[in-house]
Amino acid sequence: MVVFDIEGGRKAAERFINGLRLFCHLANVGDIKSLAIYPASTTHSQLDDESLQACGIHPELIRLSIGIEHIEDILSDISQALERVRPPL
Helix, strand or coil: CCEEEECCCCHHHHHHHHHHCCCCCCCCCCCCCEEEEEECCCCHHHHHHHHHCCCCCCCCCEEECCCCCCHHHHHHHHHHHHHHHCCCC
C-alpha cells in the first residue's frame, strides 16, 4: 500500500485517479492487480470536509495498492497520470 497527498487538492487528485490506465479504481486491498482509490470521493464520500479532516482524509489523499504487474508498467502508468496533474508551463 502506498498512500500520499498529491499537490493541487481535490481536482488534482481526481485528475490523477482518472488518468490511471493500469490501476483499477476499486475500494478494496489485497488483490493481485494494482488498485487505486480516492477516499474523499469513495470510501469516505458521506463525510463533509470537516469530518474528512478529523479522520485524517485530506482532499488530496491517494491510496495505491500495488499488484503483481511488471514494475515498469506500474511506474509508467503512475508517471503518465502525474503528467495530467501538472499545470502547463
